[in-house]
Amino acid sequence: MKQRIADAHVHLEDVAEGKFRRPEKMLDAIASKGVTDLSLLAYMPFSDVVSNLRVLYWKKNYKKLRIRAFGSFHECDIYKDVPYEKQYEKLMDLGCDGIKFIQMKPDRRKVLGKGLNDPSYDKALSAIEEDGTPVTIHSGDPESFWDINCVEPWMIERGWFYGDGTYLSCEELYAEDFKMLDKHPKLSVTFAHFFFLSNKIDEAKRVMETYPNVKFDLTPGWEMYLGFSKNIDGWQRFFEDYSDRILFGTDSNDEKENIGDLYDLVYTALTHDKSEYEMPIWKHTVKGLALSDGAVKKICFDNYVRFVGKEPKPVNEKLLLETAEKMHSDIKDDENSAVCAKWLEEMLLK
Numbered sequence: 001m002k003q004r005i006a007d008a009h010v011h012l013e014d015v016a017e018g019k020f021r022r023p024e025k026m027l028d029a030i031a032s033k034g035v036t037d038l039s040l041l042a043y044m045p046f047s048d049v050v051s052n053l054r055v056l057y058w059k060k061n062y063k064k065l066r067i068r069a070f071g072s073f074h075e076c077d078i079y080k081d082v083p084y085e086k087q088y089e090k091l092m093d094l095g096c097d098g099i100k101f102i103q104m105k106p107d108r109r110k111v112l113g114k115g116l117n118d119p120s121y122d123k124a125l126s127a128i129e130e131d132g133t134p135v136t137i138h139s140g141d142p143e144s145f146w147d148i149n150c151v152e153p154w155m156i157e158r159g160w161f162y163g164d165g166t167y168l169s170c171e172e173l174y175a176e177d178f179k180m181l182d183k184h185p186k187l188s189v190t191f192a193h194f195f196f197l198s199n200k201i202d203e204a205k206r207v208m209e210t211y212p213n214v215k216f217d218l219t220p221g222w223e224m225y226l227g228f229s230k231n232i233d234g235w236q237r238f239f240e241d242y243s244d245r246i247l248f249g250t251d252s253n254d255e256k257e258n259i260g261d262l263y264d265l266v267y268t269a270l271t272h273d274k275s276e277y278e279m280p281i282w283k284h285t286v287k288g289l290a291l292s293d294g295a296v297k298k299i300c301f302d303n304y305v306r307f308v309g310k311e312p313k314p315v316n317e318k319l320l321l322e323t324a325e326k327m328h329s330d331i332k333d334d335e336n337s338a339v340c341a342k343w344l345e346e347m348l349l350k
């Protein structure tokens with residue numbers, strides 16, 4: 001890749017499912033691709049109560065990359081009753097650079113029974129808006145996840161079939177996002193996975209025009225790149241027109257094997273000419289967007305720095321340790337949190 005890269009969207013896998021791995025191998029692979037900056041996004045802690053502390057820990061301790069930490073609110077664990085605005089304050093005090101919301105992914109939205117437009121989020125979102133803190137939201141999923149004719153057995157197994165009538169439709173999810181944005185128009189927000197709009201160019205333009213502080217990231221789902229290919233001239237124009245508001249991202253996590261290929265996949269989609277080629281992973285045939293050098297530079301790096309700020313915030317080590325100690329005593333008798341307690345003992349409290 002000829003361009004300096006900042007990755008707006010990287011995860012650490014859930015420890016609470018019994019997995020307890022260290023991300024150095026993933027982070028080394030990312031650094032070796034010429035990436036200099038990335039954001040580690042905490043998943044909304046369902047059972048992984050240490051998720052926020054883990055992104056902060058690796059931000060502080062991994063030195064080959066400049067890491068920003070995006071925390072997320074406790075929704076289903078022992079801290080779920082702490083008001084979101086208090087949680088936000090704490091995350092900022094700890095040294096988080098931004099906030100990640102996965103609440104609008106259809107399965108999470110179903111469990112929560114409310115969207116981000118719910119009044120319980122108002123105070124936190126107003127503070128986030130006022131501070132200019134960057135926010136990344138995963139809302140929706142690929143359209144095919146609602147369609148029984150497109151869904152594959154493994155997706156049903158993972159709970160990724162939403163067409164049985166118990167989930168909100170994509171339109172209903174978007175309607176809640178727009179209600180939230182109408183309340184918080186200055187929120188600096190990136191919708192992950194291109195807001196799942198790669199088959200809806202007119203709607204993508206409408207969103208960009210209506211909400212000037214909204215950005216999209218390019219994290220695969222590969223289906224997004226098939227969508228671009230179906231209208232490559234239209235999307236090329238879109239990318240050039242909105243080249244200030246699109247962010248490079250891979251959705252890498254420490255469970256994925258082919259980290260390097262993910263970077264090639266996103267970068268090639270931007271830079272390849274409009275002829276067909278085979279994607280480095282998943283092997284679908286797609287067309288490149290053939291963007292100008294200026295647009296590629298903005299999408300790969302400049303937009304990220306404008307979104308998250310020039311320097312990562314320092315991690316408050318004293319508060320991190322205190323928080324870890326308190327958390328450990330809060331969860332140590334809970335069987336379901338055994339892996340999280342072990343993580344605290346081995347990483348932060350040793």
Ligand SMILES: [Zn+2]
Pocket residue numbers: 009011192251
């Ligand atoms: Zn993600």
